[in-house]
Amino acid sequence: MLGNVIHPYRVSSRLDAARSILTMDEPVVRSALVLPILAYHSIDEFGTSISVAPEVFRRQMRWFSVHGWTTLGLGDAANRLRSGGKIPPKSFVLTFDDGMASLLTEAAPVLSEHGFQAATFVVTGLVGREPVWYRMPAPYRTTPLLDRAGLEQLVEMGWELHPHTHDHPVLPHLPLEVQADQIGRCQSLIREWFGQAGGVLAYPFGQLNEDTRRAMKQCEMRAGVTLQFGSRHDPADPYAWPRIGSAWFKRSIFRQRLAVTGWLERYVSMRSLVKKGRERHFLTPTAETTRGLIDVRE
Numbered sequence: 001m002l003g004n005v006i007h008p009y010r011v012s013s014r015l016d017a018a019r020s021i022l023t024m025d026e027p028v029v030r031s032a033l034v035l036p037i038l039a040y041h042s043i044d045e046f047g048t049s050i051s052v053a054p055e056v057f058r059r060q061m062r063w064f065s066v067h068g069w070t071t072l073g074l075g076d077a078a079n080r081l082r083s084g085g086k087i088p089p090k091s092f093v094l095t096f097d098d099g100m101a102s103l104l105t106e107a108a109p110v111l112s113e114h115g116f117q118a119a120t121f122v123v124t125g126l127v128g129r130e131p132v133w134y135r136m137p138a139p140y141r142t143t144p145l146l147d148r149a150g151l152e153q154l155v156e157m158g159w160e161l162h163p164h165t166h167d168h169p170v171l172p173h174l175p176l177e178v179q180a181d182q183i184g185r186c187q188s189l190i191r192e193w194f195g196q197a198g199g200v201l202a203y204p205f206g207q208l209n210e211d212t213r214r215a216m217k218q219c220e221m222r223a224g225v226t227l228q229f230g231s232r233h234d235p236a237d238p239y240a241w242p243r244i245g246s247a248w249f250k251r252s253i254f255r256q257r258l259a260v261t262g263w264l265e266r267y268v269s270m271r272s273l274v275k276k277g278r279e280r281h282f283l284t285p286t287a288e289t290t291r292g293l294i295d296v297r298e
Contacts, residue, residue: 033084035077036231036260037093039202039243043106048137052250054106063253064092065114069260074119074160078200078223081233081241092260094118095225095243097164097202098131099146108157121164121202122151124189133168133204134288135281148193155194162200163187163221169293172209173285178293180215187219200225207282213239229268231260 041050043057069090077093080086094111096103099122111118123131128147131140146154151161163186165171171179183201190198199222203212206227216224216239223238230242248264249255258264282289285296
């Protein structure tokens, strides 16, 4: 559905490779199309597949700050990547899916301390409500997402808000017109409620198909980001840009260094050859994956 994992970076020489690993001064390859977009969900102590512990998150952001990395806003990054514009050296993008409550209490203070920008993808139909969608880990099912007042606080702190659909369905399980409604309604509410452009969509579960691309064009979205691993972004295909999920590097700063400088892609590429992709979870539409938006015979 999403294609193969993006190919690893090329390295000019073994000496350059070793120097990059040891110093982490900048990405292995300088390119206008190389930009790490990090994908987080929640900053908490639950220990789930989508959580990062607060102390780990603080350590990660401290590493970026100490080593001279700076953030780009997601909207700015999308404009640069679409046009093939210049990406400043040692820059990265911070994104958080779902608009969880921990963003305000845990993530935002840390980012403000380091002067980092961030964006969260909002599920407008569930703002202030429990996220009970498909495959959501149990600890979050009884923890409401940020309400409009909480999201307003993030906006006041410089955060960007972008669409994550209205109901968080598996988009490819829906017909084109329903996909377009999910995307367009979410973007419209973000503009109405918060006065933000909301031009970049994060696909729920990272899933999209050709109808999703058509829906994105209908809604005049600037770009779409997936959960496919990678940092290389094709200006000619702005609806399938990859990100680096926090699960890949939350266990050590060393893995974080490898992730943002391109080296972890080698491991991910090799692993993808022997391990079936996560798309196996999304082969068959169900009432849960479609969020009741269409009738499904099970």
